[in-house]
């Protein structure tokens with residue numbers, strides 16, 4: 001089969017699989033409720049990820065804090081890697097695995113929601129951030145691949161994409177993130 005067609009079909013097969021996964025759909029619904037409640041209580045969302053998942057994290061944060069589908073007020077959302085001076089200083093003076101953890105120490109507050117995107121679920125900087133987030137009373141949500149890795153046990157909600165294919169998992173993460181942004185926006189501003 002043509003490689004291009006094969007890749008497209010991998011994604012559509014995976015999307016089809018999760019569209020029939022009632023447990024996963026229920027988890028997405030729970031995350032929408034948790035985030036909407038957090039915003040109603042004046043809290044924020046913090047996203048984190050590495051590599052392509054860092055780009056997805058900041059993409060989703062911008063949908064909330066900038067603009068998505070509705071005309072409405074901005075919702076506070078940020079990523080752990082946006083300040084390059086902070087990232088380089090903490091990496092240089094301490095360790096890269098502590099960067100996101102330190103961001104949560106500095107900016108995470110009880111009732112905020114931390115969303116970590118990690119295909120393996122084992123990225124050490126995300127794991128450490130989740131440990132600190134738990135101690136500080138944030139609600140933790142992970143988007144992972146099929147096993148959930150270490151984040152499966154650590155996160156309050158671990159949404160596992162049933163695949164080991166890193167780019168396809170990331171593409172589904174973005175789909176789920178977009179759905180969550182749409183529904184949170186709808187739940188907070190839908191009747192305005």
Ligand SMILES: O=C(CO)[C@@H](O)[C@H](O)[C@H](O)[C@H](O)COP(=O)(O)O
Pocket residue numbers: 050051052053054117118119120121122123166167170
């Ligand atoms: O975008 C990609 C692969 O599609 C890469 O940049 C990928 O995100 C990086 O290798 C990450 O470091 C992988 O981390 P994780 O998903 O295991 O947490």
Ligand SMILES: [Zn+2]
Pocket residue numbers: 052167170
């Ligand atoms: Zn990529």
